Amino acid sequence: MRKLIHFSMGFFALLLKFLSPLEAMICAVAAFLHNLYIFPFYGRRKIEKDFEKEKRYSAIVSYPAVVFFIILFSYLTNFKDIKMAMAVAASSWAVLSFGDSVAGFLGKILGGPRLLWNKEKTWAGSISFFIFSGLFSYPFFNYTLEKKIFDSDAKLLMLTLLCAFCCAVVESLSGQYDDNISFPFVAFSIFSLYSCFDFKGMKQSLFVFNLDNNLNAIFLFTLVSINFGFALVAYLKKWVDLKGFLFGLFLGFVVILSRGIKGYIVLILFFLIANFSTFYRKKLKEERGIEEENKGRRGIESVFSKGLAPMVFSFFSFEAFALCLSFYASDTVATEFGKTSQGKTFSLIELKEVAPGISGAVTLKGTFYGILSIFVFNLISLFDYNSHQINIKFFLISVVLVAMFFFIESIINDINKRIRVTSKVLIHIVLGFLLCAFSSAISCFAGSGS
Known part of the structure; x- marks a missing residue:
């Protein structure tokens, strides 16, 4: 029925x-x-x-x-x-x-x-x-x-x-x-x-590399090799497990095909920021009992939840791809830096102090560095290195948009902690897709879509 x-x-x-x-x-x-x-x-x-x-x-x-x-x-x-x-x-x-x-x-x-x-x-x-x-x-x-x-x-x-x-x-x-x-x-x-996108134009430039050109083929092979090297180092250093390594390898390959070296640099920037944050003051987190599970080693759930939306939208909008990774990076930065805070930890729903490491809780330190990472990440990824310019209007809108999702994610996690109707993995995926949709629409209206 x-x-x-x-x-x-x-x-x-x-x-x-x-x-x-x-x-x-x-x-x-x-x-x-x-x-x-x-x-x-x-x-x-x-x-x-x-x-x-x-x-x-x-x-x-x-x-x-x-x-x-x-x-x-x-x-x-x-x-x-x-x-x-x-x-x-x-x-x-x-x-x-x-x-x-x-x-x-x-x-x-x-x-x-x-x-x-x-x-x-x-x-x-x-x-x-x-x-x-x-x-x-x-x-x-x-x-x-x-x-x-x-x-x-x-x-x-x-x-x-x-x-x-x-x-x-x-x-x-x-x-x-x-x-x-x-x-x-x-x-x-x-x-x-x-x-928001031209299907005919997309078919013509689905892959950024023209493999009829030998230099392009060599460049593509070089990038793919670098991608494998990065993924292998991450696995050997125990930053990711085997399934995380395989999905990360696939994600990097897709981004190379869809966005070339610029997209791959943005992906690596996300990886470096997220990984640095995870191992930042790791001993202090261990002493407090709030370190990342598996000693900071990211599994398939973590890699997949923050990789699916950027991977899908990388074929349609560079802005959506970049801002989604900016959001995920800021979330990781805020969480991991917040765990090391000497100040108070608050619930945005109850507006009261809670124990450190609680899902959805925020700290001034974590929030500050999370917002800072949004600003820096968006500046680096949206800067046009050919013209040495940046669309200031879209840049400011992008910072505000990602910051909004940054706070929304904390509020939703705080609510879900009480009713437990979904998982953090699903929250990350859904918010990532929604941010990509709004980013694509804004870049389309602003005339900065690519």
């Missing part, structure tokens, strides 16, 4: 074709209030899961809240084209309703082999998610945009397949009591790219 309700609610996304963003958000708020206050009187409790009753938290309530934010974010990133904004929202909503519900249903019915990284999920469920996300999101996008529902559109097809794949991966990760609050925002972030 619950999956059927989840599935059927998705057809309301078709109404976005006829509604303004404000009208649609009012409807979402009405649905939220209904599910929160009225639905319990005639059936919500009967279809809630046991953990929802224990936590006094319901995904039935979060569903319309997520729809509200999808519509809001779609409008903010496409406010110049309302039809486009609603198309992005409709397609993202379709992924939420149809991909998730069908995956849950078929995953249980078909059974079969379990995922290697999450034994609670099946390959049948994840493949079903991928297929049905694409089957519904593509026509929903076109319908809302007043095109033929299966109108041939190579750019939309590419984004649909990318979205379905990324969302299937994110949905399959462990530690999610409510996956409504994760993959739908990934879907929005990817579909929001539709109006």
Whole structure:
């Protein structure tokens, strides 16, 4: 029954074709209030899961809240084209309703082999998610945009397949009591790219290296070798484990292909800042019992959670790629420097002192160095070394944007520490994708996109 309700609610996304963003958000708020206050009187409790009753938290309530934010974010990133904004929202909503519900249903019915990284999920469920996300999101996008529902559109097809794949991966990760609050925002972030990049131009310059040129081929081989060397050193120095090494190696290779030496330098800058922060005053952290797990050795979860969004967006927007890494670097800097602070540690939610090392807590020292790292990282990565200039307006906007996400991440971690409905890995992934979406939109509007 619950999956059927989840599935059927998705057809309301078709109404976005006829509604303004404000009208649609009012409807979402009405649905939220209904599910929160009225639905319990005639059936919500009967279809809630046991953990929802224990936590006094319901995904039935979060569903319309997520729809509200999808519509809001779609409008903010496409406010110049309302039809486009609603198309992005409709397609993202379709992924939420149809991909998730069908995956849950078929995953249980078909059974079969379990995922290697999450034994609670099946390959049948994840493949079903991928297929049905694409089957519904593509026509929903076109319908809302007043095109033929299966109108041939190579750019939309590419984004649909990318979205379905990324969302299937994110949905399959462990530690999610409510996956409504994760993959739908990934879907929005990817579909929001539709109006921000030129697909024909992207096809022509998908890879920055023209391998017909021998010098380019040698340069590419050199960069790939350097990437392998960096990754190997990180593994031998026990900065990452084997899985972290393999994903980091792959991430570096993708960035080299998509952004060349400039992108790779930005990636290495992130790695150096994050690694230095992790081992900064390590003995003091050990004495306080708040050092990073596995003696600072980063595993696949850490590397993947801070590598997926930059890797995906590296093909679409250098600015989004760079600002996402800036955000992740500032988060690591603030956390690791904050652990060594002699001052007080505060909760931004409770506005009171808490124990050092608590998830979501902040210190003046950590916050200062986190903001400083944003400023320095953005300055280095956004500076045009050919013209020896920087777009001051976009630079200042980028610092403010990343700083906003910097504080939002602390607040969300603080809230999640209490209700525990998702994991830090998922929080990092979702915020990374959202930051990339807003960065791409701003760079597009500001005329600094690349």
